[in-house]
Amino acid sequence: MAEDKKFYKTARFSQTTITELMIPSYANFGGKIHGGILLSLMDKAAYACASKHSQGYCVTVSVDTVDFLQPIEVGELVALIATVHYVGNSSMVIGIKVIAENVHTSTVRHTNTSYFTMVSKDEKDEVKKVPGLILESKEEVKCFLDAMKRKEIKEHYKKELKKLGEVPHSEERDLDLLKHERCQIAY
Numbered sequence: 001m002a003e004d005k006k007f008y009k010t011a012r013f014s015q016t017t018i019t020e021l022m023i024p025s026y027a028n029f030g031g032k033i034h035g036g037i038l039l040s041l042m043d044k045a046a047y048a049c050a051s052k053h054s055q056g057y058c059v060t061v062s063v064d065t066v067d068f069l070q071p072i073e074v075g076e077l078v079a080l081i082a083t084v085h086y087v088g089n090s091s092m093v094i095g096i097k098v099i100a101e102n103v104h105t106s107t108v109r110h111t112n113t114s115y116f117t118m119v120s121k122d123e124k125d126e127v128k129k130v131p132g133l134i135l136e137s138k139e140e141v142k143c144f145l146d147a148m149k150r151k152e153i154k155e156h157y158k159k160e161l162k163k164l165g166e167v168p169h170s171e172e173r174d175l176d177l178l179k180h181e182r183c184q185i186a187y
Helices: 035-054 138-166 171-178
Strands: 008-010 016-021 057-068 077-087 091-102 107-121 132-134
Touching (some): 077 138
Antiparallel strands (some): 091 107
């Protein structure tokens, strides 16, 4: 570590938990908590955690894999646990774990996990260097390495998506690819 050790923080230092009661106005047409409400709460938790780590304003630049594992019910308490998993120069990957608790039955369920990439900004809206991360456990080392791997996969995915627009289409090949899919060609 060539940098000043003061410019490093633990994940524990900035870990943030936001707990909120799920009210009827948060429900979707199916009577479950709307995914958009959860995304907004996750973004709020990611912002709080990233701002605490960077000691400043942060913006969300991407959200990776929002998996809704189980529905959340009206009346449940939802805890969003945000932890810094990775830091770059100005960016941080914040892992969000969502836990729903039925207070009547004491049932606790892990309902969502997601990863938000946040970037620290200064007063002039320029990117700002963030403190490094002190890894205090094997689990934190694993989280850091997993975030590095997700970053690598994401870059590969972006390159592959870019190629989609560059590949010439052949009507014969396209129709052959669609032959076993649930679609009808109507032109």
